[in-house]
Amino acid sequence: MKRRSFLTRLGAAGTMGAMGGLAAPAIFRGAGQAWAQGAEIPIGLLFSLTGEVAVVERTLHDAALLAIEEINAEGGINGRPLKVHIEDPASDPATYADRARRLFIRDNCVSVFGSYTSASRQAVLPVVEQRKGLYWYPTLYEGRECSRNIMYGGAVPNQQQQDFVPWLVENFGGRFYLLGNNYVYPKEENNVCKMLLDQLGGEAVHEEYVPLGHSDFSSVINRIRSTGPSLIFSTLVGDSDVAFARQFHAAGFDSAKMPVASLTRSEVEVAAIGGEAAAGHLSSAPYYMGYSSPENERFVEAYKSRYGGDQVTHFVSEAAYFQVYQFKAAIEKLDPAEITPEAIRDAAVGVTLKAPQGEILVDPNLHTHLWPKIARWKSDGQAEILVQSAERIAPEPYWAYAGETCTGEGLVRS
Amino acid sequence: METFINQLFAGASLASILLMVALGLAIIYGAMGVINLAHGEFVMLGAYVTWALQTFLGIGLLPALPIVFLAIAAVGWGVERAVVSRLYRRPLDTILATWGIGIVLQQLVRIGIGPESRFIAGPGILSGNTGFGGVVLSNYRIFVLVFAIAIFAATWALMAKTEFGRKLRAVIQNREISECYGIRAEKVYAMTFAYGAGLAGLAGALISPLVNTTPSMGTYLVVDAFLVVVVGGVGSIFGTAVASGIVGETTAFFSMLLNDTVGRIAVLVAIILFIRFRPSGLFPQIVRR
Numbered sequence: 001m002k003r004r005s006f007l008t009r010l011g012a013a014g015t016m017g018a019m020g021g022l023a024a025p026a027i028f029r030g031a032g033q034a035w036a037q038g039a040e041i042p043i044g045l046l047f048s049l050t051g052e053v054a055v056v057e058r059t060l061h062d063a064a065l066l067a068i069e070e071i072n073a074e075g076g077i078n079g080r081p082l083k084v085h086i087e088d089p090a091s092d093p094a095t096y097a098d099r100a101r102r103l104f105i106r107d108n109c110v111s112v113f114g115s116y117t118s119a120s121r122q123a124v125l126p127v128v129e130q131r132k133g134l135y136w137y138p139t140l141y142e143g144r145e146c147s148r149n150i151m152y153g154g155a156v157p158n159q160q161q162q163d164f165v166p167w168l169v170e171n172f173g174g175r176f177y178l179l180g181n182n183y184v185y186p187k188e189e190n191n192v193c194k195m196l197l198d199q200l201g202g203e204a205v206h207e208e209y210v211p212l213g214h215s216d217f218s219s220v221i222n223r224i225r226s227t228g229p230s231l232i233f234s235t236l237v238g239d240s241d242v243a244f245a246r247q248f249h250a251a252g253f254d255s256a257k258m259p260v261a262s263l264t265r266s267e268v269e270v271a272a273i274g275g276e277a278a279a280g281h282l283s284s285a286p287y288y289m290g291y292s293s294p295e296n297e298r299f300v301e302a303y304k305s306r307y308g309g310d311q312v313t314h315f316v317s318e319a320a321y322f323q324v325y326q327f328k329a330a331i332e333k334l335d336p337a338e339i340t341p342e343a344i345r346d347a348a349v350g351v352t353l354k355a356p357q358g359e360i361l362v363d364p365n366l367h368t369h370l371w372p373k374i375a376r377w378k379s380d381g382q383a384e385i386l387v388q389s390a391e392r393i394a395p396e397p398y399w400a401y402a403g404e405t406c407t408g409e410g411l412v413r414s
Numbered sequence: 415m416e417t418f419i420n421q422l423f424a425g426a427s428l429a430s431i432l433l434m435v436a437l438g439l440a441i442i443y444g445a446m447g448v449i450n451l452a453h454g455e456f457v458m459l460g461a462y463v464t465w466a467l468q469t470f471l472g473i474g475l476l477p478a479l480p481i482v483f484l485a486i487a488a489v490g491w492g493v494e495r496a497v498v499s500r501l502y503r504r505p506l507d508t509i510l511a512t513w514g515i516g517i518v519l520q521q522l523v524r525i526g527i528g529p530e531s532r533f534i535a536g537p538g539i540l541s542g543n544t545g546f547g548g549v550v551l552s553n554y555r556i557f558v559l560v561f562a563i564a565i566f567a568a569t570w571a572l573m574a575k576t577e578f579g580r581k582l583r584a585v586i587q588n589r590e591i592s593e594c595y596g597i598r599a600e601k602v603y604a605m606t607f608a609y610g611a612g613l614a615g616l617a618g619a620l621i622s623p624l625v626n627t628t629p630s631m632g633t634y635l636v637v638d639a640f641l642v643v644v645v646g647g648v649g650s651i652f653g654t655a656v657a658s659g660i661v662g663e664t665t666a667f668f669s670m671l672l673n674d675t676v677g678r679i680a681v682l683v684a685i686i687l688f689i690r691f692r693p694s695g696l697f698p699q700i701v702r703r
Contacts, residue, residue, distance in 0.1 A: 049529075050521060050524065055531060055628055058528075058529050058530070059530075182675045208673050208674070209673070209674075209675055210674040211675055211678055214674060214678075215624070215625040215634065216424075216428050216431070218423075218425075218427055218428065218666065219421065219666055219670060219677070220674065222417060222420040222424060225417075225420070225548075225550065238626070239531075239625065239631070239634075242531060242625070242626035243625040243626055246623065246624060246625070247552075247624060250536070250541065250554060250623075251550065251552060252542065268530065268531070269531075271530070271531070272530075272532065272533050272627070272628075274533045
């Protein structure tokens with residue numbers, strides 16, 4: 001026993017000695033000084049440019065890079081340009097973790113912007129918490145997460161659904177056909193939807209999950225025909241959403257009588273679905289490319305002139321764009337000597353910003369107050385906004401879970 | 415009853431798509447013993463050629479079909495000459511090589527054309543549905559079904575009735591002896607590979623109005639096609655046709671009873687059990703080795 005504690009102490013002392021004598025000044029003080037005094041502020045971009053998720057992440061990468069270039073064109077933040085380190089995690093969660101480590105350790109980034117899927121965010125989570133870094137995640141997601149090292153720029157279920165579901169029940173009726181891909185996001189969204197339907201006196205006539213990438217919906221369409229719901233409440237993503245929309249349209253359903261109400265369909269999917277098949281269906285999201293605000297017009301124009309006139313912006317790329325500006329606003333509040341990921345996080349709380357979707361605010365729980373909008377798709381591939389939320393909606397990542405709240409101190413269980 | 419007929423048709427429609435994708439795979443494997451893991455990418459290229467013809471030249475899907483067939487057959491021919499033909503003595507290495515080719519093709523499309531999904535309009539004359547009572551059949555799916563059967567018949571005729579088919583069967587039986595009789599086996603192989611690739615391209619063109627056209631679209635399809643080939647008996651085109659019917663209808667049946675996720679699992683379990691008791695598939699090829 002004694003011997004063991006002696007060894008432990010020896011080990012600890014040895015480590016401290018070694019670090020005190022050699023390593024510490026090089027790594028720790030060096031890093032702090034780099035952030036405080038270096039001419040450039042190092043940040044990372046961690047979006048997949050290859051592999052399956054590249055379809056979406058390429059646009060997020062482009063949007064974030066656009067914001068970075070705009071900031072640098074105006075002389076950087078407090079006179080210091082952003083130095084951007086780009087990594088391609090190739091759509092593989094393990095590679096995300098590896099590249100995040102590289103960005104935080106080797107490149108010494110004060111913040112990394114990245115990820116589209118929850119799987120990749122959760123792969124980065126342990127890395128960013130261990131390195132005490134800051135990870136900016138732009139996507140809407142299922143909630144039930146409350147890290148102090150991730151800035152969540154997208155909507156959580158309550159922000160997309162608390163106005164949307166009552167509106168749908170009122171306009172189309174309460175018989176919902178819940179259809180999603182088989183993973184965590186659709187299931188959590190549907191839990192919230194069923195909770196709302198219970199309160200409103202509606203019902204889920206059928207709840208169904210198809211494998212990711214599933215592309216033959218004949219059986220689903222036959223089942224929709226035989227159950228006759230008021231609407232299809234869809235959390236299908238990517239390929240499945242496009243295939244379903246095209247086959248639903250080809251099956252001859254009338255979008256005015258039985259629309260698909262989607263939480264995940266954006267301009268990207270609509271472009272692949274085709275205007276004719278997408279027209280008349282509904283979405284709930286904080287941002288649409290066709291939303292008219294001076295900030296959005298500027299964003300869309302800058303995006304198109306940088307990446308080509310046929311490109312679209314959407315509700316995730318908007319967040320990837322404004323999060324860089326939230327980062328900028330946070331740094332501007334800080335004394336250059338005290339720039340650390342944690343100081344940036346604390347400074348970002350309470351930051352308000354005119355984003356393309358409207359004026360947004362960072363909550364103490366690190367999620368963002370957003371402006372959800374209900375929209376109907378038109379045949380030109382753009383959305384017509386039907387209902388703008390009356391006020392900015394606060395993020396409640398644990399909305400469907402009584403007794404759990406995400407706060408500025410992390411997750412609180414009562 | 416109506417639901418049942420609708421579901422029966424759903425299964426037949428699924429089967430026709432599977433048949434289109436799997437037929438090329440079965441021919442290439444049957445004739446050459448090459449497991450072509452780039453087959454899904456040929457399907458994807460077929461969809462992209464259709465997209466390019468439609469977007470840049472205004473050629474609709476139906477008139478594009480022969481062009482797509484020739485274009486992807488040319489790609490297949492190139493791949494066979496450049497890579498696969500050098501590996502006939504090392505059949506296991508062709509798996510790795512074709513897999514690599516698949517990755518390269520996919521990434522070339524992603525870099526050259528862009529990763530975003532593309533829209534391909536279906537033929538206008540085939541939009542709409544044919545219905546009687548509660549039975550509703552999509553016209554386009556009826557067309558795909560008929561087309562797949564026609565392609566199958568044409569392939570069978572090519573194998574059984576033409577001189578090319580006779581040469582191919584001779585080469586399959588015994589390459590060395592066939593060469594002694596003056597058949598140029600390498601030419602037969604190149605043509606077969608090109609034909610199989612062309613069929614994959616046609617499949618890609620046909621499914622493009624139903625699914626999402628992205629660089630990675632072939633990956634999912636090729637897995638199902640392999641299942642069909644394995645169940646049918648590798649190399650047998652009749653087996654492939656019967657197996658795609660069985661797999662399509664079984665999937666539709668389980669999807670109706672349960673749901674698509676459980677249905678898929680059930681089908682996979684059924685196939686594993688089937689292979690356990692009939693390892694060479696439904697119609698094993700009898701070839702003297």
